[in-house]
Amino acid sequence: MIDIAHQAAINPASATDAAPACTLVPLASVDIGQWRALAQQAVEPNGYYLPAWELAVSATAQGRTDAMALRAFNASSKRLIGLMPVISLWRASKIPLPALVSAHPYGTLCSPLIDRVSSIEAAARLLQRARDAGAHALILRDVALDGAAMTSLNDVLARTGLKPRVLSSYVRAALDARQDGETLLREALGARKLKELRRQRHRLEELGPVVFEVARRPDEIGPALETFLQLETSGWKGKRGTALVQNAGDATFIRRAVPELAETAQCEIVCLRAGTTPVAAGIVLRHQDRAFFFKLGIDERFAKYSPGVQLTIELTRHLCADPAIASADSTANADHPMINPIWRGRFAIGDVLIPLRRNDPVAVIIHAALVARGVAYEAARRAVRLLRK
Structure with missing residues (x-):
């Protein structure tokens, strides 16, 4: 029998219905004042995870509704210091394995909101809350690979002997304003x-x-x-x-x-x-x-x-x-023919798998499943291009 924490990783909505005290909560239940305060002092800006934007996405946008909130709070003040909207791996990729995936807003950036002052604590607590939800891996889609949020997560992972795996990456245009x-x-x-x-x-x-x-x-x-x-x-x-x-x-x-x-x-x-x-x-x-x-x-x-x-x-x-x-993110695809010649700055965006436990065979299986899915997807894309020719 599957327990509620494991169920949260597979189907967050049903798990929360069963256990209101679950680690994952609906985005709409996050205190809006705390969310705005966190956004103001986040270590890395992300306009697509601002509350007004992401709440509208999660409430109404096609295929993006009902994301859950993975949260981190400061141990003493109980202040919100980390926030990552998530969905289950099943919902994201139709893979029935216990992992959480960053919810994709309208916009190609999913870097989580991490408090600037307490970035290491925030990153560590986000990872722990994902474990508490029963997840064996946390998958960040379209994250800035060299951004401050990912740097904070990498610092925590290095201290615990865990190593993230980049599943895919590309470089896109940015403006040095x-x-x-x-x-x-x-x-x-x-x-x-x-x-x-x-x-x-x-x-x-x-x-x-x-x-x-x-x-x-x-x-x-x-x-x-x-x-x-x-x-x-x-x-x-x-x-x-x-x-x-x-x-x-x-x-x-x-x-x-x-x-x-x-x-x-x-x-x-x-x-x-x-x-x-x-x-x-x-x-x-x-x-x-x-x-x-x-x-x-x-x-x-x-x-x-x-x-x-x-x-x-x-x-x-x-x-x-x-x-x-100071800067502008084109949020465009790689090699975009219109904006790349104008905005000559570049930064790396990628999908990253973070294992949540050391020497965990389940995380290895999740990684293998995602790699296989990616290979199949690329093969299908090549076949479609050949058929069109």
């Missing part, structure tokens, strides 16, 4: 490319003056969001049926999260207009001194004028001119 924007763009793109982009911008100006707008205030953000959603739906995502507004849950999530984050100055929508016509728009999250370029929508009628590039260039200038922002 401490540089002068014009200098950065000139060095990244070169004189010829910038001249071509100026020519394209002049063609856009035939529709009217080209203006870069930033919506920040709660009264501005609603209309700006609808402009973004309209642009996204009008493009290739709309043709594929993957635009946010085309799924009721996703539309509810984004319309809830963006205004709530705007109330705390943690979200803005940037838009490029030619006259009265919006040609590109993007959603940008802000957490501590880092920005996160969530999504971009363009009017593809003007694709030959590179509206997405034009908007990204203006966003680059905007972020570099903001003393509150």
Whole structure:
């Protein structure tokens, strides 16, 4: 008979129903004030684990609902010092083994929130709480491999003789916003490319003056969001049926999260207009001194004028001119053809398996199962590409 702690790793929701005092609790039950305080002093920013964003994701977004909270508290003050939204390995990968996996928000970053002052204690307690839940491994998806959160976890693992295993990794674009924007763009793109982009911008100006707008205030953000959603739906995502507004849950999530984050100055929508016509728009999250370029929508009628590039260039200038922002995460795929030539900074993102017990054969089996699944997935992708050719 499976015990409740083991059941929590396999099916967190049912385990919590059976035992309200279980290690894992619904995200919605986390004290919002403590969550916000932790986010303010997290050792590494993650805009996608801000409470307004992640609670909206977990409540409504397609395929991402009902994540649980793995929490760490300070021993003396009982202050929340660590938080990681999680789901079971079964739910994440259909593998029936006792492991917990970081819940994937809308956005490709799952670095947990770890208190800056108590980072080692927070990391150690998060790992212990995962053990308490019956998990034999903790799997972090899309974590910054060299980020401060992963460094804290690695420090704790080294002290206990445990070694994490990187399951997969890639490098993506980032912006060093401490540089002068014009200098950065000139060095990244070169004189010829910038001249071509100026020519394209002049063609856009035939529709009217080209203006870069930033919506920040709660009264501005609603209309700006609808402009973004309209642009996204009008493009290739709309043709594929993957635009946010085309799924009721996703539309509810984004319309809830963006205004709530705007109330705390943690979200803005940037838009490029030619006259009265919006040609590109993007959603940008802000957490501590880092920005996160969530999504971009363009009017593809003007694709030959590179509206997405034009908007990204203006966003680059905007972020570099903001003393509150030191860096920006593109949250893009590896080798992204649009943003990689503009944002030349790079950092490693990966999926990491953390074994929770020494010499644990169950963790070895979990690792082997994930590797086999990854091999099968890549083989299927190659087969699909060959069939399309």
